[in-house]
Amino acid sequence: MTVAVYLPSEEKTHWWVEMLQGLLPGWDIASIEDIKDRAAVKHAVVWRPRPGDLATFPHLEVIVSIGAGIDHVLADPELPADVPIIRTVGDDLTQRMREYVALHVLRHHRDMPRQLQAQAEKDWHAIVVPVAPNRTVGVMGLGNLGAAAAETLSGLGFATRGWSKSEKTIQGVETYAGAGTLDAFLSGCEILVNLLPLTDATTGILKADLFGKLAPGACVINCARGGHLVDDDLLAALKSGHIKQATLDVFHIEPLPTDHPFWDHPAITVTPHVASQIDAATGGRLIAANLKSFAETGTCPDMADAARGY
Numbered sequence: 001m002t003v004a005v006y007l008p009s010e011e012k013t014h015w016w017v018e019m020l021q022g023l024l025p026g027w028d029i030a031s032i033e034d035i036k037d038r039a040a041v042k043h044a045v046v047w048r049p050r051p052g053d054l055a056t057f058p059h060l061e062v063i064v065s066i067g068a069g070i071d072h073v074l075a076d077p078e079l080p081a082d083v084p085i086i087r088t089v090g091d092d093l094t095q096r097m098r099e100y101v102a103l104h105v106l107r108h109h110r111d112m113p114r115q116l117q118a119q120a121e122k123d124w125h126a127i128v129v130p131v132a133p134n135r136t137v138g139v140m141g142l143g144n145l146g147a148a149a150a151e152t153l154s155g156l157g158f159a160t161r162g163w164s165k166s167e168k169t170i171q172g173v174e175t176y177a178g179a180g181t182l183d184a185f186l187s188g189c190e191i192l193v194n195l196l197p198l199t200d201a202t203t204g205i206l207k208a209d210l211f212g213k214l215a216p217g218a219c220v221i222n223c224a225r226g227g228h229l230v231d232d233d234l235l236a237a238l239k240s241g242h243i244k245q246a247t248l249d250v251f252h253i254e255p256l257p258t259d260h261p262f263w264d265h266p267a268i269t270v271t272p273h274v275a276s277q278i279d280a281a282t283g284g285r286l287i288a289a290n291l292k293s294f295a296e297t298g299t300c301p302d303m304a305d306a307a308r309g310y
């Protein structure tokens with residue numbers, strides 16, 4: 001079995017090659033750069049593949065995304081058609097996202113930025129906020145990560161809503177399904193968490209029109225993909241005060257360019273795409289298990305649906 005590995009960092013690529021070699025003894029695993037016989041490659045394990053690279057393997061049987069999203073694979077205009085894609089998910093990824101969402105929702109809920117500002121001014125300023133059941137929080141996307149985030153927020157006592165394409169039942173969460181319910185889902189939402197996949201239908205969904213439907217003074221947390229957000233619309237909504245604060249983990253260009261206005265904005269918290277990184281050792285074990293399962297049975301539990309886009 002020849003497996004080609006590519007990540008944008010050469011150092012990380014070699015690290016993943018060595019780890020997968022240890023986990024899949026007997027398999028021929030190499031960096032894309034070191035593959036001599038491209039016709040022998042049946043599996044590709046990639047993060048943000050370079051456009052055209054995957055098309056150079058004529059007998060490719062499966063592509064593994066080193067991450068939950070497959071948008072970075074689908075972005076390749078020369079992606080070979082009909083090659084199945086496996087995503088990499090797992091309990092660690094879900095746990096980390098639960099932590100990130102809880103941290104930032106609580107931070108907005110308790111208005112920590114204002115509290116820290118008061119401390120800087122040596123101002124003994126008590127901020128009074130509603131109790132969590134009187135705070136409405138909405139989670140867009142109720143997949144692997146969104147459902148877990150919504151469960152966590154509900155467990156913290158928030159009035160929690162969730163929005164997805166198909167109907168879901170999650171204990172303690174008021175669920176909405178389909179584009180026709182989006183306005184009702186957004187209405188009165190005070191903290192919005194985006195955990196949608198990046199697809200044609202969701203690109204640019206965090207825009208002026210959507211912000212306008214949230215409660216005045218709402219906070220927005222984007223921990224899905226930068227392409228969901230219309231940057232200028234967020235800046236305008238912050239300027240008008242309709243959106244009070246935002247936490248952004250993902251951006252159109254990563255790393256976020258140093259001259260981007262988000263860096264210095266007093267109402268924006270920037271984190272460097274760390275909401276839920278795959279722990280490399282755990283991710284390696286998941287990828288090895290999925291590759292073995294795919295080689296033996298032609299499928300595995302983490303198959304993505306390329307036609308659907310996630």
Ligand SMILES: NC(=O)c1ccc[n+]([C@@H]2O[C@H](COP(=O)([O-])OP(=O)(O)OC[C@H]3O[C@@H](n4cnc5c(N)ncnc54)[C@H](OP(=O)(O)O)[C@@H]3O)[C@@H](O)[C@H]2O)c1
Pocket residue numbers: 068069070089093140141142143144145146163164165166167178179195196197198199201202223224225249250273274275276277310
């Ligand atoms: N920041 C980070 O560190 C980080 C880490 C990992 C992942 N991510 C990102 O987090 C996001 C969520 O990942 P995931 O693994 O939870 O995704 P997922 O399991 O594929 O779930 C996607 C959810 O979004 C819903 N959805 C898709 N298109 C929709 C539409 N047009 N309208 C309404 N709902 C729609 C789906 O509805 P159905 O269930 O009805 O299909 C599903 O509930 C992705 O963008 C991923 O790239 C970020």
